[in-house]
Amino acid sequence: MIFASDNWSGAHPAIAASLAKHASGMAAAYGASDLDKAVEKRFNEIFEREVAVFFVGTGTAANSLSFAAVNRPGGVVLCHREAHVIEDECGAPEFFTHGARLAPVDGAHGLIDPANLRRELSRFRPDFIHAGQPMAVSLSQPSEAGTLYPVSRIEAITQIAHERNLAVHMDGARFANALAATNATPAEMSWKLGVDILSFGATKNGCWCAEAVVFFDPAKAVQFPYIRKRGAQLFSKTRFIAAQFLAYLEDDRWLTLAGHANRMADLLREGVHNSAHAREAWETRTNEVFAILERPVAKRLRAEGAVFYDWNAPHGTPALVGEDEQLIRLVTSWSTEEADVARFSRALA
Amino acid sequence: MIFASDNWSGAHPAIAASLAKHASGMAAAYGASDLDKAVEKRFNEIFEREVAVFFVGTGTAANSLSFAAVNRPGGVVLCHREAHVIEDECGAPEFFTHGARLAPVDGAHGLIDPANLRRELSRFRPDFIHAGQPMAVSLSQPSEAGTLYPVSRIEAITQIAHERNLAVHMDGARFANALAATNATPAEMSWKLGVDILSFGATKNGCWCAEAVVFFDPAKAVQFPYIRKRGAQLFSKTRFIAAQFLAYLEDDRWLTLAGHANRMADLLREGVHNSAHAREAWETRTNEVFAILERPVAKRLRAEGAVFYDWNAPHGTPALVGEDEQLIRLVTSWSTEEADVARFSRALA
Amino acid sequence: MIFASDNWSGAHPAIAASLAKHASGMAAAYGASDLDKAVEKRFNEIFEREVAVFFVGTGTAANSLSFAAVNRPGGVVLCHREAHVIEDECGAPEFFTHGARLAPVDGAHGLIDPANLRRELSRFRPDFIHAGQPMAVSLSQPSEAGTLYPVSRIEAITQIAHERNLAVHMDGARFANALAATNATPAEMSWKLGVDILSFGATKNGCWCAEAVVFFDPAKAVQFPYIRKRGAQLFSKTRFIAAQFLAYLEDDRWLTLAGHANRMADLLREGVHNSAHAREAWETRTNEVFAILERPVAKRLRAEGAVFYDWNAPHGTPALVGEDEQLIRLVTSWSTEEADVARFSRALA
Amino acid sequence: MIFASDNWSGAHPAIAASLAKHASGMAAAYGASDLDKAVEKRFNEIFEREVAVFFVGTGTAANSLSFAAVNRPGGVVLCHREAHVIEDECGAPEFFTHGARLAPVDGAHGLIDPANLRRELSRFRPDFIHAGQPMAVSLSQPSEAGTLYPVSRIEAITQIAHERNLAVHMDGARFANALAATNATPAEMSWKLGVDILSFGATKNGCWCAEAVVFFDPAKAVQFPYIRKRGAQLFSKTRFIAAQFLAYLEDDRWLTLAGHANRMADLLREGVHNSAHAREAWETRTNEVFAILERPVAKRLRAEGAVFYDWNAPHGTPALVGEDEQLIRLVTSWSTEEADVARFSRALA
Known part of the structure; x- marks a missing residue:
């Protein structure tokens, strides 16, 4: 009953096999x-256009180096207040950009509200150098809250960004889960909506260590080889990443694996709904479930072997979690077994 | 006949197998x-004392983050003028230290000359803040020139460094090759000589992607978890590195593999000595051979399928390479086959 | 009728004279x-204890280098959401700390609310390195909103900070105005409340260019000479700053000048209160007045020669400013003339 | 008999008067x-073309921000091995560029040798990202060794630089002394030779604190306002710098003052030549004299009140200074009095 994170899973057998297969030879x-x-x-092929793609080792690197690629002095990246880049990367995005600021934008359920984005941007008057200069908008699909941006919302955001000449970055650490949940194609979920740079994550979905930065306009990537190398992310034996991606992308394996994770989360959501001691904190459709549990129940589940993380309530939601309650996050993965979910749901009921 | 670099080799079968074995399960x-x-x-166990060890993804990361761990404002790292950290890491060490300077120290054949080190340090007068403050000495064993520091030379260097309260970092990208060539134990080649931090490389010697930063005084590593995470080098599924190291360190495999690479280089050296068209640029004993070839011979070898890199002559050696000659580097690895070396030697003769 | 900023004023005659006096000689x-x-x-003497003081050239430098002095990898500085360090320094604090994050804390009228501070800090669980590590709390006295922290509020904040081993920095760009408005001594308004580092501003209050970083524990300043020099803030002819401070601090001139500025602002506040077309946006007692004007009135005042800035409404105050209204900032200084204030008040009425 | 540095002098009376004059008013x-x-x-007017000029507070800032303006990831600035930017700025250039490397180029007497520059650049093969990417050449006129580049040498250097698309920066901390010594116009000594960016120093030559970064192609300066502000070098009351420059540049005062300093150095050089106990270490023509003295003589001079600095011998000149000798630097300034020089010369004889 391990629902701590999708990065607790290992590597999919086909991916492990691909690594072994390409181990020999110069x-x-x-x-x-x-x-x-x-x-x-x-x-x-996957994105239906020519892209510039760069393998890196961690999602933090993918995001941070993406920002470095569009960096400006005094630069500001607008992102959701609870974005992973703000809350969970130990300042790496700021570090790799020499101090670009991540300006928080509010919005319910982990999603940037375009009206708030517009309001935040209006605070930056042209040529008022003291405030710095917005350089990018970063959004996560799915979001850090496990929710999904409707396509129209992404379009609204990229339009606002492009009006002001800002790059749009998508943190796709769980990009496959977004596609599997919506049946959108990779192109439909990225550049066709106006996304300029994508952090394409595969580690959480069956790889060992395989992330990529995808530039939809290769001309914008001219300096990126230096940015990656200076950032200590140019691996010598890069084929170990390539070999993982090869098996990952083969026969839609990535979408199949993500679909499985999403379905396991559906079952978890069902379990939460059927319990008198728990409720969803907010609705999700991907492989993350945020649930509010009675504290004794959470304690009991852990005693029975369930593993999951407590979660900080979003800013500005003081009433969300009662005093005797606990907000937790449950994450499924490509390797989650239905029996485990069923056991958890029974324990919760 | 591929002698381009030891990082052109793949992963050793035992290491690939270890990865596959640990792929399943949470x-x-x-x-x-x-x-x-x-x-x-x-x-x-390997170092015969308690150490603090941190896995990272690249040798560049190991070196750069090591420097970050001992960083001071206006800090200066003294290292050999042709050190890898100066010549081959695209400014990563400077980047991760927010601009520490790598002050070049001269010395024949890639080895810091202790007298020159002392002279360079004497240029930094105490409390003269304009010059910055020396913070570390970094040496590579084996050196970037494939040569080995005698133990006494390392002792002389660490003594000079410690007199001035500087940390000593050893770039051990090919640490195993140094041990295999000298029969020294890991402890004898590191902390027993006064080394404080070691970049312990395994990628070049049979792993896919496995490097470690080793602190011989764990108390000095308290901030390193933050430094590594901020540096985008904390992998989520770190066990993929652990699994590699497990097989790498098992049954002295690492020393066996390095010993093979060194022996293959011995045969190459023999081939160079026996050729009328080539000579060693300087003597080496590890898995790198630097040879000066007649240009037409170099061209012919490449036409016959040999792969190797041209190399910059060391600073201050204008007479080393004749006008019709070429300095090249030949590198062997755990996977180099004797037949290939023999074929190369015949072609060279 | 120039109320744009106190940095539109020049240098006080006594300070100009001091500069001239010390110009000759080696x-x-x-x-x-x-x-x-x-x-x-x-x-x-002024702070009634031994301090370590460092002259720098700008308030931005004083704040940014203060943060650099307490920097940690992945460091986080908690400060008010509308703090000058966030909104008006073009990312300099992040730049000089290599990417420390300025985490916004909410609070009415520009003042950190201790309860919110505690809540924000509770989001950082010990040893959860992904979130980074809080390293300091920065508060401005007076605040960027022209308001003053009650002494008890500062004590509450420094206590929370010190419980978690965080340094407390006070941005005192207008420190003299705070003292003049409260009759507190410099010691009572700083270290006696638990402040560790003070940005001591003099430029806005009658100097040309004179700022200082004051460490109340000199032992914490050991590396600061290097931090300042590396930050390009060590002036060669530093006596030009010293000569300004000499006259500034002589005979309580700094407090007299600030007192004048505060009184001129009192008159402005009176003018606002007496007008049917304007109201204070929030109450202040120092040399800054924030007023909400009918738009046509603001336009007319400007046509009549008044100079002042429009101001962004604080985050989360959508109802503060009506659609036909405008939020403006009025600042007085040591050189503001009462006749000018009177003229403005008449025009406003 | 103070020959410690030209920054020990104060401000010229006309400059002090200009400051006083512009102190009043908003x-x-x-x-x-x-x-x-x-x-x-x-x-x-001075440079006979449209330039973009930015006032900053220190020479270190002027140099460091100039490099930041042409920064590239993994960037390398080639400069003389004993350049001020390497030896005397505590790593500020590296800091402001997030780790650009200052690659030392050798050359006699503080002057870059074009052949060495070409050789160094040849080590950077196109697209070999590991070595980083050269981005600029920086030369000092006069050099840190007090010597002057012949015009033809500068042309050779800028040509090499521009062939490789590198910016050329001139550190003109003592630019006026170079002009006064050669009768070249400002244009002839800068952009007409191919210089792209000039650090224009005035502090050492009669100002308190007045430095400027001059871009000869204003289009290259578009991001510089942000770079300067983020670097904490945008002063609020910038007119205090403007007022200094106003008097400095008026009626060729800057050239007159520099000419005086140079002449005083001529007299010092004469004094050295006439002494049996001293000799010039190398020839100079500007306001710096490098002399080799018998140690007892140096000691005696100091006892008699002379103030000057010991100096590090240039790299690679082990035989320059005998064991019983001392290398010292003597600097004159706009305020050096002939009587003082005469007294020193007599004491030396």
Whole structure:
């Protein structure tokens, strides 16, 4: 009954096998091997256009280096107040940009509210250098709260951003889960909505260590090789990432795995709904469930072997969690077993 | 006949197998798994003392974050003029330290000359803040020139450093090759000589992606978890690094693999010595050979399928390479086959 | 009728005279002159204890370098959501700390609410490195909104900070105005309340360019000489700052000047209260007045020669300013003339 | 007999008077005042073209922010091995560029040797990202060794730089002394030779605190307002710098003052030549003299009240200074009195 995080799972057997298969033989280092190049091309197919793709090792690196790629002195990135880049990356985005500020924008359920975004941006008057200069908007799909942006909301955000000449970055640490939940194509969920740079995560969904930064306009990526190398993210044996992506992207495996995780979360949500001692904190459709439990129940579940994290209530929601209650996060993954979910649901009931 | 770099090799079968073996099942992320902890403990055994060890993804990260760990404002790291940290890391060490300076120290054949080190340090008068403040000495064993520091030379360097309260960092990207060439134990080649922090490399010697920063005084590592996370080097599924190290360190595999690479280089050296068209640029004993070839010979070898890099002559050696000659680097690895070396030697003769 | 900012005023005649007086003759550079040392000692007297004081050139430098002095990797500085360090320094605090995050804390009228501070801090669980590590609380006295912290509120804040081992920084860009408005002594308004580092501003109150960073525990300032020099804030002819401070601090001139500015603001406040077309946005007692005007009135005042800035409404106060209204800021200074204030008040009425 | 540094002098009376004159009255802050704008325009006249000019507070800031203006990830600035930016700015250039490397180029007497520059640049092969990317060449005129580049040498250097698309920065901390010594016009000594950015120093030559960054192509300065503000170098009452420059540049005062300093150094050089106990370490023509003295003589001079600094011998000149000798630096300034020089020369003889 481990629902701590999707990064507690290991690597999918097909991905482990791909690694083993490509372990032998010599190949050019630093991304120059045939395998690296072939996998890079796969991204063109998946996104239905020519993209510039760069493998990196962590989601934090993907996000931070993306910001570095659009960095300006005194730069400001607008993102949701509870965004992962603000709350969970130990200042890496600020560090890799030499101090760009992540300006928090409010919005219910982890989603930037376009009206709030517009209001925040209006605080930056042109040529008033003291306030710094907005340089990007970053949104997470799915969000850090497990919710999904409707397509129209993303369009509204990218339009606001582009009106002001800001880059739009999408944190897609769980991009596959968003696609599996909506049946959108990768293109429909990214550049067709106006997204300029995507952090394409695969680690949480069955890889060991495979993340990519995808630029939808390769011309914007000219300096990125230096940014990645200076950021200590250019692996010598990059084919170990390429080999993972190869199996990951093969036969829609990534979408299948994410679909499984989402379905397991559906079952968890059902379990929460059927319990008299728990309720969803807010509705989600991906592989994360946020539930409010009676404290003794949470304690009991843990005693019975369930593993999950307590969660901070969103800013400005003092009434969300009662005094005798606890907000927890439950995450499923490609490897979550239905029996485990059922056991948890029974324990919760 | 690929002698481009030891990072052109893949992963050793035992290491690939270890990865596959640990792929299934849930395990705590971010270094908290049993496997991570067990492997961390292995480092205590290997170094015969309690150490603080941190897995990272690249040698550049290991070096840069090591410097960050001892960083001071206006800090200066003294290292050899041709050190990897100066010449081959795209400014990452400076970046991760917010601008520490790598002050070059000269010395023949890639080795810091202690007299020169002392002279450079004498330029920094106490309390003269304009010059900055020396904070560390970094040396590579084996050096970037493939040569080995005699133990007494390292002792001389660490003594000079400690007199001035500087940390001593050893770049051990090919640490195993140094041990295999000298039969020194890991402890004898590091902290027993006064080394404070070691970049312990395994990627070049049979792993996919496994590097570690080893602090011989764990008390000095208190802030390092934040430094690593902020530096985007805290992997979520760290057990994929642990699993590699597990197999790497098992049954002295790491020393066996490095010994093989060194022996293959011995054969290459023999081939160079036996050729009328080539000579060693300087003597080495590890898995790197620096040779000066007649240009047409270099061209011919490449036409016959040999892969190797041209190399910059060390600073201040204008007469080393004749006009019709070329300085090249040949690197062997755990996977180099004797037949390949023999073929190269024949082609060279 | 210039109420744009107190930094639109020039230098007080006594300060200009002091500069002229000390212009001739040779003196040791970089802070080593007798004048520099004498003025540094004056700070000990003023603060009734031994302090370490460092002259710098701008308030932005004073704040940013203060944060750098207490910097930690992944560091977080808690400050008011509308703090000057967040809104008006173009990312300098983040830049000089290599990316420390300024975490916004809410509170009415520009003042940190201790309960909110405690709540924000509770989001950082010990050893959860992903969130970074709080390192300081910064508060401005007077605040960016022109308001004053009651002494008890500062005590509450410093107590919360020290419980968690955080440094407390006070942005005193208008410190003299706070003292003049409250009759507190410098010691009573700083270290006696638990403040660790003070940005001591003099530029706005009659100097050309004179700011200082004051450490109440000199032992914490050991690395600051390097931090200042690396930050390009060590002036060679520092006596030009010392000469300004000499005249500034002489015979309580600084408090007299600030008192004048505060009184001029009192008259402005009276003018606002007496007008049917304006009201105070919130109450202030220092040299800044925030007023809400009917738009046509603001326009007319400007046509008549009044100079003042429009101001962003604080976050979360959508109803504060009506649609036909405008929020403006009026600032007085040591050189504001009563006749000008009277003229403005008449025009407003 | 103070020859410690030209920054031990104070401010010229005319400059002090200008400051006093502009102290009263209100004026727009942050560079928007009429005085600021008028003085900015003076730079156009002085340089015979439209330039973008930015006032800053220290020479370190001028140099460091200049580099920041042309910064690239993994960037490398080539400069002389003993350049002020390497030896005397406590890592500020590296800090403000987030870790650009200052690659030392050798050359006799403080001057970059174009052949060495070309050789250093040849080590950076196109697209070999590991070595970083050269972004600028910085040269000092006069050099840190007090020597002057012949015009043809500067042309050779800027040509090499521009061939590789590198910006050329000139550190003109003592620019006026170079002009006074050569009778070149400001234009002839800068952009007409291919210089792109100039650190224009005035502090050492009669100002209190007045430095400027001059861009000869204003289009390259678009981001500089943000770079300066983020770097804490945007002064609020900038007119205090403008007022200094106004008097400094009036009636060729700057060249007159520098000419005086140079002449006083000529007399010092004469004194050295006429002494049996001293010799010039190398020839200079500006306001710095580097002399090698018998140690007892140096000691005696200090006992008699002379003030000067010991100096590090240039790298690679082990035989320059004998064991019983001492290398010292003597600097004259606008305020050096001939009687003092004569007294020193007599004491030396």
